[in-house]
Amino acid sequence: MTDLTHMTLAEARDALVAKKISARELTSAHIGAVEAARALNAFIVETPEQALAMADAADQRLGNGTHGPLEGIPLGIKDLYCTKDVQTTAGSHILEGFVPTYESTVTSQLWRDGAVMLGKLNLDEFAMGSSNETSHFGAVKSPWRRAGSNAALVPGGSSGGSAAAVAAHLCLGATATDTGGSIRQPAAFTGTVGIKPTYGRCSRWGIVAFASSLDQAGPIARNVRDSAILMRSMAGFDPKDSTSVDRPVPNYEEAIGQSIKGKTIGIPKEYRVDGMSPEIEALWQQGIAWLRDAGAKIVDISLPNTRHALPAYYIVAPAEASSNLARYDGVRYGLREQGRDIVEMYEKTRAAGFGKEVRRRIMIGTYVLSAGYYDAYYLRAQKIRTLIKRDFENAYAAGVDAILTPATPSAAFGIGEKVSADPIEMYLNDVFTVTVNMAGLPGIAVPAGLSSEGLPLGLQLIGRPFDEEGLFSMASVIEQSAPKTSLPQNWWA
């Protein structure tokens, strides 16, 4: 038997159904990989006993023919998803020790379909970050290294644990969330596939809220097909999320391999930003050529409000975060620091419980929502959001089916390289991804090649609302065309 951790999710699923392997064998192999990879710090909590119990139940269902579409598939869960009776921290000290008494809708759908939970994955604190360095539980190391270097690199963020665990073959797939690029940027940094579906496609119920009008759940997996398989189980209407959209969930896997002949792909000139590396530009041109070779029509388009997206995001997201994070007050869950009165108790609890980046964003959000500034900042940013969305609507109305851009302005950087600098420098990581959240559209990051230093680089496809299927078809063309890459030598186990 070949190493069970080197199967794709689709291969493992088929082997389980054909009874060539058991869920217990598959899960045990992944538990071993997780334990051996603690140097990566990808998991905050490992749940091997629960995983084996779930695997045994999966083997029973596989035996009697009542198995679901993900039966016996070991997954990692971003520690932003509430999991019943398993600690859920959002990467924050303020939630350390919090054990939910309920299960998030998305994870409950994964367990309904037979998946197995290996543990809870590390992330930037409250999903605020692009490098996984803001986690209270320490930075995650990428399994990737620059050619000829031992320097530890970031896996991206905020879903850094998810991306690192999937890339290092610790799980067959992982859940993630994306508020400004937190699925797509770490996927691009680790050579994995990550999709942020249309806003409303996945329920947000039971996922720790960051910025409610931007947050969306999605999977990270090692290839496009695996991400499509996970997407089908994660998506769906949920009456418990008032922004959940009630429409049928397609079998996304059927989109893989569909012809893209005659599709129109827009290339937005505004994504050619100052200081972008020539490597990224070359990668983008290569992606254009691959799609053209597959029969797509390439058109130049303009999304003129692109440059306003990142600043507007840094008003909208902190504003919503300051409101969402008001609930962490030392009363109902998590940390409490004592004070002489209730206000001092709140203030000391929140000062001790939140990390630097979270405190900074809460304060900026509090400021832009405070009396006298609401119109100048928040209301104006929401109007600019309408303009950003309108740019996309105009392109789609003109016949564009999807838009191709780079996923990130650079390859992964080193741990510590950007932490001391101006926070804005870190925020620029999301310059290509944040527009998609502002407009509520689906976006997928797919590996397209390696940098001169041997690090993964990704391309992003942005789709029409609810056309995740189109994205899977086009992303699989890029995947098929791109050079095959393999991880550097396993240095972590």
Place this chain on the structure above:
Amino acid sequence: MSVDQATVRKIAHLARIAVSEAEIPHLQNELNSMLHFVEALASVDVEGVEPMTSVMPMALRIRADVVNDGEMAALVTRNAPQSEDHFFLVPKVVE
């Protein structure tokens, strides 16, 4: 627009985050750097543009006005740092 140190103290209090005097100048720099970053938005023409309030055009669903949950006080208070008889305990608020 930029904030002075008094405004930083006021924001910290509104956000209910204790901030020491020593942290104020640094926080002031960070907040001003953020405000500087978003400054360009002030020149965008938004005349007549509706603010985006919903990503997908949809009416808010309203559920039936019925009790569909409850009788789980023990679960609700399970994670509380301090609780007694299914009540959350806080420092004295009313004299």
